[in-house]
Amino acid sequence: MAVLNEEQSMIRDGAKSWVQERSPVTAFRKLRDGGSNEGFDRKVWAEMAEMGWSGILIPEEFGGTGLGYLTLGLVLEETGRTLTASPLISTALTATTALLLGGTAEQKKTWLPKIAEGKAIGTLAVDEGVHHAPEKIALKAEKRGAGYVLNGKKSFVLDGGAADFFIVAARTSGTPGDKDGITLFLVDTKANGLSRQTVKSIDNRGVANLTFANVEVGGDAVLGPVGGGFAILEATLDRARAGLAAEMLGQAVQSFETTLDYLKTRVQFGQPIGTFQALQHRAARMFTDLELARSCVEAALQAIDRGADDVAQLASLAKAKAGDAVHLMSNEMVQMHGGIGMTDAHDAGLYLKRARVQEATFGNQSYHRDRYATLLGY
Amino acid sequence: MSAAAAMSDDLDVFRAEVRDWLQKTFPPSLKGRASMMLPDAGRPTDPDFLRWKKAMGEKGWGTPTWPKQYGGGGLSREQARVLAQEMNKIGAWSPIGGMGVMMFGPTLLEYGNEEQKSRHVPGIVTGEVWWCQGYSEPGAGSDLASLRTQCVDKGDHYLVNGQKIWTSGAQYADWCFCLVRTDNTKKHEGISFLLIDMKSPGIEVRPIKLISGNSPFCETFFTDVKVPKENLMGPLNGGWTIGKRLLQFERQGLGSGTGGPMRGGESRSLDQVAKEYVGTDDKGRIADTDLRARVASHMMDMRAFMLTIQRAMGEAKGNQGPSATTSIMKNAGSRIGQERSELLVEIMGHQGLGWEGEGFTKDEINTVRAWLGGKATTIYGGSAEIQNNIIAKRILGLLDHQ
Numbered sequence: 021m022a023v024l025n026e027e028q029s030m031i032r033d034g035a036k037s038w039v040q041e042r043s044p045v046t047a048f049r050k051l052r053d054g055g056s057n058e059g060f061d062r063k064v065w066a067e068m069a070e071m072g073w074s075g076i077l078i079p080e081e082f083g084g085t086g087l088g089y090l091t092l093g094l095v096l097e098e099t100g101r102t103l104t105a106s107p108l109i110s111t112a113l114t115a116t117t118a119l120l121l122g123g124t125a126e127q128k129k130t131w132l133p134k135i136a137e138g139k140a141i142g143t144l145a146v147d148e149g150v151h152h153a154p155e156k157i158a159l160k161a162e163k164r165g166a167g168y169v170l171n172g173k174k175s176f177v178l179d180g181g182a183a184d185f186f187i188v189a190a191r192t193s194g195t196p197g198d199k200d201g202i203t204l205f206l207v208d209t210k211a212n213g214l215s216r217q218t219v220k221s222i223d224n225r226g227v228a229n230l231t232f233a234n235v236e237v238g239g240d241a242v243l244g245p246v247g248g249g250f251a252i253l254e255a256t257l258d259r260a261r262a263g264l265a266a267e268m269l270g271q272a273v274q275s276f277e278t279t280l281d282y283l284k285t286r287v288q289f290g291q292p293i294g295t296f297q298a299l300q301h302r303a304a305r306m307f308t309d310l311e312l313a314r315s316c317v318e319a320a321l322q323a324i325d326r327g328a329d330d331v332a333q334l335a336s337l338a339k340a341k342a343g344d345a346v347h348l349m350s351n352e353m354v355q356m357h358g359g360i361g362m363t364d365a366h367d368a369g370l371y372l373k374r375a376r377v378q379e380a381t382f383g384n385q386s387y388h389r390d391r392y393a394t395l396l397g398y
Numbered sequence: 399m400s401a402a403a404a405m406s407d408d409l410d411v412f413r414a415e416v417r418d419w420l421q422k423t424f425p426p427s428l429k430g431r432a433s434m435m436l437p438d439a440g441r442p443t444d445p446d447f448l449r450w451k452k453a454m455g456e457k458g459w460g461t462p463t464w465p466k467q468y469g470g471g472g473l474s475r476e477q478a479r480v481l482a483q484e485m486n487k488i489g490a491w492s493p494i495g496g497m498g499v500m501m502f503g504p505t506l507l508e509y510g511n512e513e514q515k516s517r518h519v520p521g522i523v524t525g526e527v528w529w530c531q532g533y534s535e536p537g538a539g540s541d542l543a544s545l546r547t548q549c550v551d552k553g554d555h556y557l558v559n560g561q562k563i564w565t566s567g568a569q570y571a572d573w574c575f576c577l578v579r580t581d582n583t584k585k586h587e588g589i590s591f592l593l594i595d596m597k598s599p600g601i602e603v604r605p606i607k608l609i610s611g612n613s614p615f616c617e618t619f620f621t622d623v624k625v626p627k628e629n630l631m632g633p634l635n636g637g638w639t640i641g642k643r644l645l646q647f648e649r650q651g652l653g654s655g656t657g658g659p660m661r662g663g664e665s666r667s668l669d670q671v672a673k674e675y676v677g678t679d680d681k682g683r684i685a686d687t688d689l690r691a692r693v694a695s696h697m698m699d700m701r702a703f704m705l706t707i708q709r710a711m712g713e714a715k716g717n718q719g720p721s722a723t724t725s726i727m728k729n730a731g732s733r734i735g736q737e738r739s740e741l742l743v744e745i746m747g748h749q750g751l752g753w754e755g756e757g758f759t760k761d762e763i764n765t766v767r768a769w770l771g772g773k774a775t776t777i778y779g780g781s782a783e784i785q786n787n788i789i790a791k792r793i794l795g796l797l798d799h800q
């Protein structure tokens with residue numbers, strides 16, 4: 021565990037007890053079984069905002085606390101433990117980051133205070149195909165008068181159904197695959213010609229596919245430089261990846277701890293199954309992998325807060341290692357629970373399903389291994 | 399003409415007959431729909447299916463090597479292989495399956511008395527009678543022999559009390575083959591093998607929902623269930639040997655059949671699916687090199703598995719019943735199957751994360767559900783860990799540390 025200052029410890033401890041009391045896994049289960057369309061509970065989100073979590077990245081001048089990425093990561097780790105569904109990732113982490121890195125003074129002034137208050141939900145609309153590929157943007161933005169006209173599609177947008185605004189990566193020049201020619205736009209979700217289809221994913225979160233049919237936006241919708249949006253997009257994604265990795269870490273740790281408990285209590289052949297070396301060694305390996313993953317996640321978050329120049333490689337490292345960890349823990353959680361782990365009434369399946377969505381979001385392990393090698397020049 | 403040549407001539411004649419019959423009988427509408435036979439599917443009612451089932455049942459070809467006197471196909475191993483090959487060629491599959499065919503029938507043929515065989519085999523052969531397996535209990539999973547469901551001799555009948563769990567298909571089954579405790583003073587030697595009519599008063603079945611959303615299995619409660627004495631199979635307190643024999647058949651079946659590597663959802667080979675969802679480079683290779691290497695590794699495992707099945711079949715010629723290879727087949731098959739599912743979900747990206755509804759194709763949803771359901775293949779029929787223990791101890795001769 022990273023060395024925390026007093027404020028960070030307080031927030032972490034607060035988050036720990038809040039999720040246990042207010043957002044245990046049973047709350048997520050209730051949300052799922054209640055057939056909620058948005059994938060999260062607005063009342064719970066309001067509570068989270070009340071505690072300041074929606075504004076952890078937002079500077080004080082816009083109504084936040086500006087405590088930074090490690091602090092937000094600590095909260096995400098705790099909410100990950102209990103599968104808490106909320107717009108923390110989409111809004112407090114990703115959209116907020118994009119605004120901070122590329123937003124105009126006007127955009128920041130309009131949206132950041134609302135986010136901090138928990139009154140606005142924003143999200144990044146980047147991918148168009150089935151896999152994460154930020155440079156392959158094809159959604160077209162054509163200049164018309166002072167503004168632009170957007171045409172194209174976006175897929176698997178987090179909290180896309182609930183969002184009030186999208187930060188849309190569009191192409192103003194070049195062809196899909198070029199890093200140049202990408203421009204970010206801040207688009208109100210009520211814009212004419214914009215339609216969203218929420219889809220039912222295995223983790224029951226509120227993802228949506230978007231269609232842009234002649235969506236007109238003003239010149240003031242541009243976020244960052246025209247044609248040069250990729251740098252902001254990448255930096256935003258790296259921060260999103262590191263934060264998501266923190267959530268994955270928390271979830272992996274919880275999968276592990278629940279499983280460890282079971283190894284100590286389930287008796288077969290007259291002894292706890294945890295006395296069998298075949299399981300002991302796997303548990304030891306899981307613990308080892310979790311520790312390794314934690315180091316990567318914390319290093320990435322701290323590098324962002326420090327403004328270090330190796331954020332990109334650390335973010336890829338964190339996302340890949342957290343991905344491997346959550347993959348392993350979620351599979352072992354089912355396997356080591358035996359039959360009970362296969363039942364819907366047990367939590368193992370919920371962790372397993374959420375894990376695959378996290379893995380695929382903002383680049384899976386394969387994507388980040390490749391990116392890591394590329395960044396390091398091999 | 400040599401004897402071997404005469405035999406191969408006979409086989410050619412048989413092949414022609416089979417081909418002709420299949421051509422006339424197998425409804426093309428059923429092609430590629432073998433998943434109807436998965437335990438979660440319940441009892442199919444499709445009229446084409448029912449016609450096909452009746453025809454195959456009359457021939458006994460769903461159980462091709464079982465003796466003719468009980469309605470089985472009475473075929474030699476070679477003929478059965480020809481039948482399988484010809485069915486494969488046209489995408490036909492056996493409509494007669496389930497636990498009766500895979501595990502109970504073969505055990506019954508070995509251990510049942512004449513009366514039990516004539517009574518119970520024909521229903522399995524025609525697919526009319528469904529069996530479920532009452533082995534596991536809440537406290538007795540891997541340690542099956544610790545089971546506690548009580549069976550007491552009441553003179554003219556047995557009285558059964560207790561609870562089974564994870565009973566697959568209990569909600570559809572007509573009969574249950576059950577391991578029960580008939581002696582509380584001994585562990586393995588206090589277990590008997592009992593056949594229980596699921597319509598008996600005192601049986602309650604509660605379906606359990608799986609992480610895949612289906613409810614293929616149940617909790618099964620027995621309260622003062624009367625069982626006729628003729629339903630004891632094998633000797634009193636001699637059920638463990640029979641029960642274990644049945645598990646060998648189960649593991650053999652799970653390694654190769656529907657529990658094996660191909661299990662619902664996307665039926666194309668992995669490389670094809672990867673090319674579609676991930677794309678290719680200018681040389682036609684899967685665009686993601688990391689994924690490509692893992693797909694190749696999986697395809698090699700799959701090939702090795704298929705070659706091992708073939709080799710084992712060759713070696714089993716003349717030799718009866720499952721051999722030591724069974725234990726590696728179950729673990730190899732389930733592991734490779736799970737890897738395939740994990741890879742499919744990864745390859746499909748966002749489209750491999752759908753639960754239901756719009757935005758996903760049927761194949762995509764089925765692939766996700768099969769991925770989740772397939773997690774059970776390393777748990778049921780003896781978990782992967784238990785299989786490894788068996789391999790280490792029985793086959794490799796490694797002993798527990800003291």
Ligand SMILES: Cc1cc2nc3c(=O)[nH]c(=O)nc-3n(C[C@H](O)[C@H](O)[C@H](O)COP(=O)(O)OP(=O)(O)OC[C@H]3O[C@@H](n4cnc5c(N)ncnc54)[C@H](O)[C@@H]3O)c2cc1C
Nearest residue numbers: 296355356358359531533534539540564566774778781783
């Ligand atoms: C989908 C499904 C269908 C099933 N259908 C049936 C059915 O029709 N009839 C029936 O009777 N049962 C059925 N089962 C039950 C199945 O046989 C049991 O789940 C299985 O035997 C494991 O028992 P358990 O669930 O109690 O797990 P446990 O035995 O409690 O095992 C928990 C974990 O500990 C491990 N473990 C246990 N002992 C050891 C050891 N000595 N060394 C190392 N590791 C060990 C296990 O491998 C597992 O990972 C089904 C199960 C599933 C999931």
